[in-house]
Amino acid sequence: MTHEEIGLSGTPKKSVTIVIDGRKCRADEGEIVLSAALREGAAIPHLCYEASLDPYGACRLCMVEVCHNGKTSMVTACTLHATEGLEIRTDTPEIVKYRNVLFELYLAEAPKSDVIKEMAARYGVTRTRFLKKIDTDDPLGGSCVLCGLCVRVCNEIMGAGAIGFVNRGPYTVVGTPFFEANTDCIGCGACANVCPTHAIRIEDRDGERVMHSWGGGRVRLAQCGVCGKYYAPGALTAATLARLLPPLRDDLAGLCPACRAKRIADEEIRVNMRGGADHHVRPRRS
Amino acid sequence: MDEKTLDDVISRYDSPSGRLLGILGEIQNREGYVPRDALEMLSAKLDVRLSQLYGLVTFYSFFSLKPVGDHVITVCMGTACHVRGAVEVLAALEQLLGIEDEATQDGKFSVTTEDNRFTLEIARCFGACSMAPVVEIDGNLYGYVTPETLPGILGNYGWRES
Ligand code: SF4
Ligand code: FES
Ligand code: FES
Numbered sequence: 001m002t003h004e005e006i007g008l009s010g011t012p013k014k015s016v017t018i019v020i021d022g023r024k025c026r027a028d029e030g031e032i033v034l035s036a037a038l039r040e041g042a043a044i045p046h047l048c049y050e051a052s053l054d055p056y057g058a059c060r061l062c063m064v065e066v067c068h069n070g071k072t073s074m075v076t077a078c079t080l081h082a083t084e085g086l087e088i089r090t091d092t093p094e095i096v097k098y099r100n101v102l103f104e105l106y107l108a109e110a111p112k113s114d115v116i117k118e119m120a121a122r123y124g125v126t127r128t129r130f131l132k133k134i135d136t137d138d139p140l141g142g143s144c145v146l147c148g149l150c151v152r153v154c155n156e157i158m159g160a161g162a163i164g165f166v167n168r169g170p171y172t173v174v175g176t177p178f179f180e181a182n183t184d185c186i187g188c189g190a191c192a193n194v195c196p197t198h199a200i201r202i203e204d205r206d207g208e209r210v211m212h213s214w215g216g217g218r219v220r221l222a223q224c225g226v227c228g229k230y231y232a233p234g235a236l237t238a239a240t241l242a243r244l245l246p247p248l249r250d251d252l253a254g255l256c257p258a259c260r261a262k263r264i265a266d267e268e269i270r271v272n273m274r275g276g277a278d279h280h281v282r283p284r285r286s
Numbered sequence: 287m288d289e290k291t292l293d294d295v296i297s298r299y300d301s302p303s304g305r306l307l308g309i310l311g312e313i314q315n316r317e318g319y320v321p322r323d324a325l326e327m328l329s330a331k332l333d334v335r336l337s338q339l340y341g342l343v344t345f346y347s348f349f350s351l352k353p354v355g356d357h358v359i360t361v362c363m364g365t366a367c368h369v370r371g372a373v374e375v376l377a378a379l380e381q382l383l384g385i386e387d388e389a390t391q392d393g394k395f396s397v398t399t400e401d402n403r404f405t406l407e408i409a410r411c412f413g414a415c416s417m418a419p420v421v422e423i424d425g426n427l428y429g430y431v432t433p434e435t436l437p438g439i440l441g442n443y444g445w446r447e448s
Contacts, residue, residue, distance in 0.1 A: 155335075161335035161338065163337055164341040165341050167344045167345065176337060177336045177337050184337065
């Protein structure tokens with residue numbers, strides 16, 4: 001996503017009219033059509049759309065029909081940008097047929113995923129003609145649809161690159177090298193956060209974060225200096241603190257979010273009572 | 287693979303495109319497989335994530351992560367060979383070499399005998415379909431293979447009936 005798209009460039013977005021299933025809606029020019037359509041309440045299924053990453057179009061579920069100059073074509077709504085007068089349909093017989101086959105494929109690919117089962121059922125698909133992928137020791141519990149969001153977020157946003165696609169074709173899985181604990185993992189948990197099927201298992205216990213799905217890697221958690229609670233992976237807090245300016249950094253180091261908020265509030269109150277002269281909580285800069 | 291050899295290999299690839307595959311390919315050719323320590327060293331030297339290298343090595347069937355035996359036997363399981371009896375040929379080879387049928391975790395079929403003399407692998411189409419079924423041993427192609435002709439062929443590579 002470019003700065004223009006998220007409106008950081010300063011110039012206000014031009015508004016355009018798009019037509020979703022015959023209904024006129026407003027959208028920002030260039031906006032991702034899937035996101036505009038969801039805001040308008042359209043029921044377009046989707047698995048791999050994540051606003052913080054570039055459009056990717058991996059899961060193919062958000063397929064819609066576009067009418068352009070009287071001609072129709074099928075495209076993924078998550079890679080489509082809004083333009084004036086754009087017309088899409090989300091439930092033509094062709095789309096429905098296409099989508100149903102996809103649901104069947106996903107039911108076979110991730111037979112244990114409740115998210116997939118529920119989503120498919122909402123569109124009337126409850127069984128699959130394809131061979132189900134059954135692997136009893138799958139660290140992702142038979143729920144991974146290989147959308148790639150976890151891999152991308154780990155690489156592109158966190159910069160850790162701890163996981164990747166392994167193997168090829170029907171044997172493709174997501175995992176760490178050699179399926180073992182990987183020291184590149186900072187334990188941020190972003191992968192589990194973006195996973196549309198909640199396939200990734202992470203557990204915090206005894207001051208450690210255990211990456212069950214990623215070879216059982218363990219990352220030490222930082223402990224709050226005030227309340228003693230374990231609150232975030234040590235490596236992650238260190239990296240975040242490194243981006244703050246020194247006075248704030250030193251103030252906040254070793255505090256959990258709750259104690260941090262309390263400290264900032266206390267500080268504000270103290271400073272305000274003194275007349276607001278020297279408070280040194282500066283805006284964050286990267 | 288020692289560090290010096292690896293440095294040597296790396297120094298021969300400076301163009302950014304295809305660099306990783308070039309280096310990995312040379313490691314594979316030299317060692318007959320891609321040793322884990324070479325992969326780890328390479329990751330540190332080139333500042334490329336191990337997950338990326340592992341993804342590459344497991345993606346291409348050209349690479350192997352396990353050492354292979356003295357002789358590598360590849361059975362073609364392409365469509366033509368399949369139709370002309372590749373399944374029987376593979377089963378006969380497994381029996382002759384005394385290895386159990388097992389697919390490895392990565393889906394690449396590659397099994398090595400206990401004495402490390404032979405590695406049995408499968409491939410999809412050598413482009414020699416007219417001689418189907420086809421078996422390749424150490425780069426030599428054998429066509430019209432049957433379970434009966436296998437012992438003779440293997441004999442050329444030091445195999446003896448036990
Ligand atoms: S684990 Fe989740 S996020 Fe990662 S590829 Fe599988 S479904 Fe997508
Ligand atoms: S959400 Fe559009 S292809 Fe996955
Ligand atoms: S199918 Fe075996 S050589 Fe073509």
